[in-house]
Amino acid sequence: MTFTEKLRASVQETGSTLCVGLDPNLDLLPQPVKQQFESREEQVSYFCKLVIDYTAEHAAAFKPNLAFFEALGKDGLSVFEEVISHIPENKIIIADAKRGDISSTADHYKKAYFDEFNVDAITINPLMGFETLEAFSKDETKGLYVLALTSNSGASDFLKQPYKNFESMSEYIADQLSKKSRFSDTHLGMVIGATQAEEASSVLKYHPEGALLIPGIGAQGGSISELEKALTHHTGIPLINSSRGIIYAGKDEGDWPEYVAEQAKSMKQKLSSITKKYV
Amino acid sequence: MTFTEKLRASVQETGSTLCVGLDPNLDLLPQPVKQQFESREEQVSYFCKLVIDYTAEHAAAFKPNLAFFEALGKDGLSVFEEVISHIPENKIIIADAKRGDISSTADHYKKAYFDEFNVDAITINPLMGFETLEAFSKDETKGLYVLALTSNSGASDFLKQPYKNFESMSEYIADQLSKKSRFSDTHLGMVIGATQAEEASSVLKYHPEGALLIPGIGAQGGSISELEKALTHHTGIPLINSSRGIIYAGKDEGDWPEYVAEQAKSMKQKLSSITKKYV
Numbered sequence: 001m002t003f004t005e006k007l008r009a010s011v012q013e014t015g016s017t018l019c020v021g022l023d024p025n026l027d028l029l030p031q032p033v034k035q036q037f038e039s040r041e042e043q044v045s046y047f048c049k050l051v052i053d054y055t056a057e058h059a060a061a062f063k064p065n066l067a068f069f070e071a072l073g074k075d076g077l078s079v080f081e082e083v084i085s086h087i088p089e090n091k092i093i094i095a096d097a098k099r100g101d102i103s104s105t106a107d108h109y110k111k112a113y114f115d116e117f118n119v120d121a122i123t124i125n126p127l128m129g130f131e132t133l134e135a136f137s138k139d140e141t142k143g144l145y146v147l148a149l150t151s152n153s154g155a156s157d158f159l160k161q162p163y164k165n166f167e168s169m170s171e172y173i174a175d176q177l178s179k180k181s182r183f184s185d186t187h188l189g190m191v192i193g194a195t196q197a198e199e200a201s202s203v204l205k206y207h208p209e210g211a212l213l214i215p216g217i218g219a220q221g222g223s224i225s226e227l228e229k230a231l232t233h234h235t236g237i238p239l240i241n242s243s244r245g246i247i248y249a250g251k252d253e254g255d256w257p258e259y260v261a262e263q264a265k266s267m268k269q270k271l272s273s274i275t276k277k278y279v
Numbered sequence: 280m281t282f283t284e285k286l287r288a289s290v291q292e293t294g295s296t297l298c299v300g301l302d303p304n305l306d307l308l309p310q311p312v313k314q315q316f317e318s319r320e321e322q323v324s325y326f327c328k329l330v331i332d333y334t335a336e337h338a339a340a341f342k343p344n345l346a347f348f349e350a351l352g353k354d355g356l357s358v359f360e361e362v363i364s365h366i367p368e369n370k371i372i373i374a375d376a377k378r379g380d381i382s383s384t385a386d387h388y389k390k391a392y393f394d395e396f397n398v399d400a401i402t403i404n405p406l407m408g409f410e411t412l413e414a415f416s417k418d419e420t421k422g423l424y425v426l427a428l429t430s431n432s433g434a435s436d437f438l439k440q441p442y443k444n445f446e447s448m449s450e451y452i453a454d455q456l457s458k459k460s461r462f463s464d465t466h467l468g469m470v471i472g473a474t475q476a477e478e479a480s481s482v483l484k485y486h487p488e489g490a491l492l493i494p495g496i497g498a499q500g501g502s503i504s505e506l507e508k509a510l511t512h513h514t515g516i517p518l519i520n521s522s523r524g525i526i527y528a529g530k531d532e533g534d535w536p537e538y539v540a541e542q543a544k545s546m547k548q549k550l551s552s553i554t555k556k557y558v
Contacts, residue, residue: 023383023384025383025387065384065387067378067380067384067385067387067388067391068384068387070356070387070388070391070392070395071387071388071390071391071395072391072395073356073360073391073395073396074356074357074359074360074395075356075357076356076391077349077352077353077354077355077356078353078354078356078357080353081352081353096384098378098379098380098404099346099377100377100379100404100406101346101377102429102431102433103431104302104304105302105344105346105347105375106346108304108344108346108347108349108350109346109349109350111350112346112349112350112351112352112355113349116349116350116351116352116353117352125377125379125404125406125407126406126436126437127379127404127405127406127426127437127438128404128426128429128431128433128434128437128438129431129432129433129434129435129436129437129438130433130436131431131432131433131436132433147406147407150381150407152381152382152407152408152410153408153410154381154407154408154409154410154411155407155408156408157405157408157409157410157455158405158406158407158408158448159406159407159408161442161443163440164440169437176436
């Protein structure tokens with residue numbers, strides 16, 4: 001099964017384009033989790049597993065963010081592996097790692113995420129050039145989400161600047177990804193910040209078949225109706241990520257996982273006008 | 280002791296600007312190491328420790344490359360920690376991680392590398408904007424090496440392109456780093472590819488006080504005399520990295536560490552015309 005086949009199946013089975021971001025911040029873990037376990041590794045592992053259990057019904061994908069696991073120090077990747085092995089097999093797993101390197105370094109990042117951890121996709125930073133994609137390009141069961149347009153204010157330093165013959169570097173990246181897709185077995189998708197739906201549509205038109213990872217909904221306040229408009233002509237399947245807005249719902253409550261499930265369900269419903277196009 | 284003080288002291292004590300890159304590729308480990316240990320984790324750990332033991336006399340710094348540790352899977356960061364804790368305290372340790380993210384993700388990368396692993400410096404990818412530096416900016420004992428000019432062919436996709444009012448994006452990055460240095464306790468250095476010494480000098484002039492991490496000498500064949508010329512007016516201390524050219528010297532020999540030591544010594548001597556300016 002190719003990456004896009006798995007992605008489509010996962011969206012169809014759950015009737016959802018929701019991706020749950022796993023950003024386990026020690027300062028924000030629910031009180032009951034902190035009380036139940038002494039070690040932070042156990043806290044993070046248990047917290048993420050419960051979030052997965054209570055949201056899997058409503059989400060097509062999970063996006064663990066490597067920074068939060070590396071911050072645990074030497075056991076971080078061991079906790080990361082525990083958490084991803086708890087995610088049901090039919091879900092898309094995206095390692096949010098934003099790696100971007102070349103030659104044997106890139107080969108080893110590919111070994112890490114495609115072979116060792118065996119996730120479905122990884123986020124990529126293309127600053128060193130499109131050469132950063134090459135090591136990952138031979139696997140039709142995998143996908144890349146390449147940083148194209150982000151929703152932070154710093155996006156104006158590079159990504160939103162006019163570039164070559166394009167109105168922005170983001171457009172150039174999308175255009176190149178579309179061209180390079182012909183020579184890549186691995187699916188080349190994009191990260192597109194959702195708080196800028198207008199700008200997003202001008203980028204999307206350059207790579208209309210690319211799968212999308214869209215952060216910025218939920219806690220960051222992107223508008224779903226604007227996003228829907230931006231996606232009108234897009235055929236690549238979008239995953240809309242929410243992290244904090246879901247996983248820390250009810251963090252001060254004894255039955256916090258119920259709040260987490262409720263938030264995921266509610267977000268899935270809010271996204272239904274977008275999802276219906278792809279199911 | 281600030282980062283630049285430690286950097287200067289380390290260069291002075293060793294009389295060397297050499298940085299040894301620790302890129303432990305399982306396919307290239309010396310035969311005796313593979314025969315002595317069954318597990319790849321033990322092989323990598325032992326190999327790196329012996330490289331450190333045999334090169335420390337000749338090197339001011341070590342640069343472990345995270346990709347090669349992550350490629351070991353769940354125990355990768357545990358091996359990484361073992362290796363860096365074996366590096367003598369007076370050496371500069373640069374985590375070659377090329378992380379680049381924002382807000383709480385950046386905070387957690389900072390926690391990982393500055394607090395948990397407690398390395399002296401980390402390499403940073405600024406594509407998401409200079410916001411990527413903020414989480415790291417409050418520690419005068421630490422340094423950042425920000426990707427500015429790389430030596431791969433893909434550098435022409437972004438870094439070498441004309442940008443804003445500058446001849447290249449590399450120049451713009453250097454200019455911004457110089458300006459942002461005034462507001463950063465953490466030292467803001469640059470990664471500058473050494474195979475392009477001519478281009479390098481046009482970038483360096485924008486941030487003349489920035490510490491430099493210069494890959495591309497040795498196996499990648501950058502010219503030392505050209506590099507020396509490019510550094511004529513630069514006051515920031517350079518570290519010149521060599522990985523494969525040193526660590527895999529004599530990999531088929533029983534006394535391979537002797538070859539590693541010999542290569543490091545030879546590289547230190549080749550760099551002496553550059554080093555003498557900073558000692």
